[in-house]
Amino acid sequence: xxxxxxxxxxxxxxxxxxxxxxxxxxxxxxxxxxxxxxxxxxxxxxxxxxxxxxxxxxxxxxxxxxxxxxxxxxxxxxxxxxxxxxxxxxxxxxxxxxxxxxxxxxxxxxxxxxxxxxxxxxxxxxxxxxxxxxxxxxxxxxxxxxxxxxxxxxxxxxxxxxxxxxxxxxxxxxxxxxxxxxxxxxxxxxxxxxxxxxxxxxxxxxxxxxxxxxxxxxxxxxxxxxxxxxxxxxxxxxxxxxxxxxxxxxxxxxxxxxxxxxxxxxxxxxxxxxxxxxxxxxxxxxxxxxxxxxxxxxxxxxxxxxxxxx
Amino acid sequence: xxxxxxxxxxxxxxxxxxxxxxxxxxxxxxxxxxxxxxxxxxxxxxxxxxxxxxxxxxxxxxxxxxxxxxxxxxxxxxxxxxxxxxxxxxxxxxxxxxxxxxxxxxxxxxxxxxxxxxxxxxxxxxxxxx
Numbered sequence: 001x002x003x004x005x006x007x008x009x010x011x012x013x014x015x016x017x018x019x020x021x022x023x024x025x026x027x028x029x030x031x032x033x034x035x036x037x038x039x040x041x042x043x044x045x046x047x048x049x050x051x052x053x054x055x056x057x058x059x060x061x062x063x064x065x066x067x068x069x070x071x072x073x074x075x076x077x078x079x080x081x082x083x084x085x086x087x088x089x090x091x092x093x094x095x096x097x098x099x100x101x102x103x104x105x106x107x108x109x110x111x112x113x114x115x116x117x118x119x120x121x122x123x124x125x126x127x128x129x130x131x132x133x134x135x136x137x138x139x140x141x142x143x144x145x146x147x148x149x150x151x152x153x154x155x156x157x158x159x160x161x162x163x164x165x166x167x168x169x170x171x172x173x174x175x176x177x178x179x180x181x182x183x184x185x186x187x188x189x190x191x192x193x194x195x196x197x198x199x200x201x202x203x204x205x206x207x208x209x210x211x212x213x214x215x216x217x218x219x220x221x222x223x224x225x226x227x228x229x230x231x232x233x234x235x236x237x238x239x240x241x242x243x244x245x246x247x248x249x250x251x252x253x254x255x256x257x258x259x260x261x262x263x264x265x266x267x268x269x270x271x272x273x274x275x276x277x278x279x280x281x282x283x284x285x286x287x288x289x290x291x292x293x294x295x296x297x298x299x300x301x302x303x304x305x306x307x308x309x310x
Numbered sequence: 311x312x313x314x315x316x317x318x319x320x321x322x323x324x325x326x327x328x329x330x331x332x333x334x335x336x337x338x339x340x341x342x343x344x345x346x347x348x349x350x351x352x353x354x355x356x357x358x359x360x361x362x363x364x365x366x367x368x369x370x371x372x373x374x375x376x377x378x379x380x381x382x383x384x385x386x387x388x389x390x391x392x393x394x395x396x397x398x399x400x401x402x403x404x405x406x407x408x409x410x411x412x413x414x415x416x417x418x419x420x421x422x423x424x425x426x427x428x429x430x431x432x433x434x435x436x437x438x439x440x
Contacts, residue, residue: 060399061402061403062399062403090339091336091340092341092400095342095343096343098332098336098343098344099343099344099347100383100384100387101387101400101404101409102404103335103336103339104400133397133399134397134399134402173399175399176398176399176400177400179400
């Protein structure tokens with residue numbers, strides 16, 4: 001009897017130490033993510049990057065967006081990711097404007113991470129827009145999402161086993177009718193690529209009540225399962241919602257299951273600096289960005305190894 | 311000096327060519343509005359040409375008036391974009407100096423077409439020798 005008790009106690013200690021070890025590993029990863037993302041968001045939304053010193057560092061005009069895409073591409077290459085541009089032209093948001101103005105044009109930044117299994121046919125697209133509105137540095141909207149997708153791309157690229165092809169895209173012109181993501185989604189469909197799902201991040205830098213809760217649009221039970229499991233592990237509350245803006249719409253409109261992760265709009269906990277010149281790095285909650293990144297990272301890692309999802 | 315009639319044909323082909331190019335570009339991008347507009351204008355001009363001289367001249371005047379209006383409309387977009395009334399970065403980018411020049415060209419083409427049409431209507435001068 002006492003032998004059984006000792007064995008039981010040992011098992012309990014083992015389980016506790018494993019859980020503690022996992023928690024410490026999570027903490028280490030969070031600290032690492034936070035450091036990387038703080039540096040990137042600071043650079044991307046202003047301080048270290050300049051078209052003209054002393055001006056607002058928006059990513060709105062064609063020249064600003066081109067410069068931002070170059071900076072982004074270099075940052076991805078520096079992380080060991082094989083990045084390339086997807087240049088596009090796209091019709092205007094209103095057909096009547098086609099009659100007067102030239103087509104919209106821009107460049108998405110793309111990283112392809114192929115599956116490790118030879119029979120993989122389906123694709124998972126993960127994206128965030130990198131442009132901002134005029135006069136806004138867009139630290140929350142959406143340098144936070146850009147940094148998160150960069151971290152997720154690096155983590156997925158490091159996986160030993162992937163059952164899906166992953167495509168990471170940093171979209172241009174979300175603030176101008178989402179033409180970057182529309183052009184990209186239509187191109188993928190026209191190429192005949194089978195897309196399992198699209199995962200978008202738009203604004204994850206504001207959490208004034210520090211509850212860590214996020215808004216998510218999750219269209220299927222399968223995806224919901226993976227996200228809920230990851231959220232439970234990380235102690236994140238998910239508020240289910242439906243977004244009718246941002247880049248996932250371009251995929252949803254083509255019948256593709258599309259997820260969107262953002263700060264808690266549904267509870268009114270979203271940035272008061274939205275589309276303002278004050279959307280600077282000072283307003284960003286970096287711990288929140290890192291934790292939200294980890295949520296999608298975990299869910300996608302689980303999805304990537306899920307045989308049922310194929 | 312180019313004859314008024316040749317000027318009319320030259321301006322007509324030039325301006326129609328510009329709209330045909332716009333229609334082609336947008337058709338490739340999946341937008342049919344500019345192409346339908348071009349086809350519509352072409353049909354109207356063709357019908358007018360087949361029906362008779364009076365309708366043909368009237369249609370050319372309408373086209374000249376449209377070109378002036380088109381140039382002015384583009385000019386108004388430039389003013390609104392530069393004044394910050396239009397929030398779209400694409401509109402601001404698209405209304406570059408080249409856009410201003412082409413808008414002026416459309417407006418100028420309309421005026422030139424109208425004056426060429428009027429000149430082609432004037433009676434020819436009688437020779438003093440005869």
